[in-house]
Amino acid sequence: MKVITLGPAGTYSHRAARAVVDGGEDPDEAISFTESVTDIVARVADGTADRGVVPIENSIEGSVTESLDALTNTDVAVVLEIVTPIRHALLAQSESFSRVASHAQALAQCRGYLEANHPEATQEAVASTARGVEVAREDPTVAAIAHPDTADGTLRVLAEEIQDRTSNATRFLVVAPAEERQRGGGKTSLVVYPKTNHPGLLLELLEPFADRDINLSRIESRPSGERLGDYVFHVDVAAGLYEDRTAEAVAEVEAIVGEGWVRTLGSYDTRHVLY
Numbered sequence: 001m002k003v004i005t006l007g008p009a010g011t012y013s014h015r016a017a018r019a020v021v022d023g024g025e026d027p028d029e030a031i032s033f034t035e036s037v038t039d040i041v042a043r044v045a046d047g048t049a050d051r052g053v054v055p056i057e058n059s060i061e062g063s064v065t066e067s068l069d070a071l072t073n074t075d076v077a078v079v080l081e082i083v084t085p086i087r088h089a090l091l092a093q094s095e096s097f098s099r100v101a102s103h104a105q106a107l108a109q110c111r112g113y114l115e116a117n118h119p120e121a122t123q124e125a126v127a128s129t130a131r132g133v134e135v136a137r138e139d140p141t142v143a144a145i146a147h148p149d150t151a152d153g154t155l156r157v158l159a160e161e162i163q164d165r166t167s168n169a170t171r172f173l174v175v176a177p178a179e180e181r182q183r184g185g186g187k188t189s190l191v192v193y194p195k196t197n198h199p200g201l202l203l204e205l206l207e208p209f210a211d212r213d214i215n216l217s218r219i220e221s222r223p224s225g226e227r228l229g230d231y232v233f234h235v236d237v238a239a240g241l242y243e244d245r246t247a248e249a250v251a252e253v254e255a256i257v258g259e260g261w262v263r264t265l266g267s268y269d270t271r272h273v274l275y
């Protein structure tokens with residue numbers, strides 16, 4: 001199984017991706033990297049990889065919007081959700097650094113810590129936490145925020161558990177080719193583009209689920225890119241497509257959107273991974 005995720009090696013996504021590799025396989029052989037989540041989804045869609053692992057949502061910072069948009073624009077399936085706690089460390093060659101480089105989400109998750117402890121340091125968003133580690137390894141004026149295991153002979157852990165809340169969890173989605181879309185699983189994800197707007201539209205789109213006692217676990221709107229105020233909705237429900245009620249609710253939503261579209265990403269289960 002070829003798995004692609006956010007690199008370079010050592011990212012939180014990489015740690016989540018290890019949970020996807022088959023027991024008999026060497027994770028180092030199976031996992032490859034790219035530095036954009038859009039590219040991860042594209043590589044699964046074009047068959048370069050069998051699975052892609054992308055961060056989708058964090059309990060402190062919210063959505064990884066680039067991942068949501070990639071799922072809107074590319075025809076893939078979601079086959080598993082991985083939920084994992086995130087513990088950030090500050091790593092540098094020494095205490096004397098003037099810049100902190102990390103993934104934008106990691107910088108945001110540690111905003112309070114950085115303001116309180118390193119107010120003079122400038123912040124630089126890079127492609128991933130592990131990219132920040134590579135920058136810090138080359139440049140003594142740079143510190144990185146990343147998993148503490150990315151420390152080595154060059155980089156020291158200066159502080160641990162620096163996220164602003166102790167419960168910092170991230171959801172990752174495992175994407176697969178569209179043909180592998182599943183009906184089994186406890187959750188289902190849809191992307192809905194109504195392409196129209198009138199009073200009560202959102203209510204109408206959600207009623208098919210409420211009417212069947214299906215719990216909505218998440219709704220997120222993203223700009224459609226067509227015009228200001230026009231949205232795509234990412235809807236997650238706590239029910240599988242194998243259940244008649246879910247299939248019926250989705251069919252009803254499809255009928256409501258008329259001119260728009262519904263992308264059914266599929267049903268899947270959740271795996272909690274500690275690392």
Ligand SMILES: O=C(O)C(=O)Cc1ccccc1
Binds near residue numbers: 105130170
């Ligand atoms: O940059 C990484 O390590 C990622 O996998 C993205 C990310 C960043 C911060 C928290 C969770 C995931």
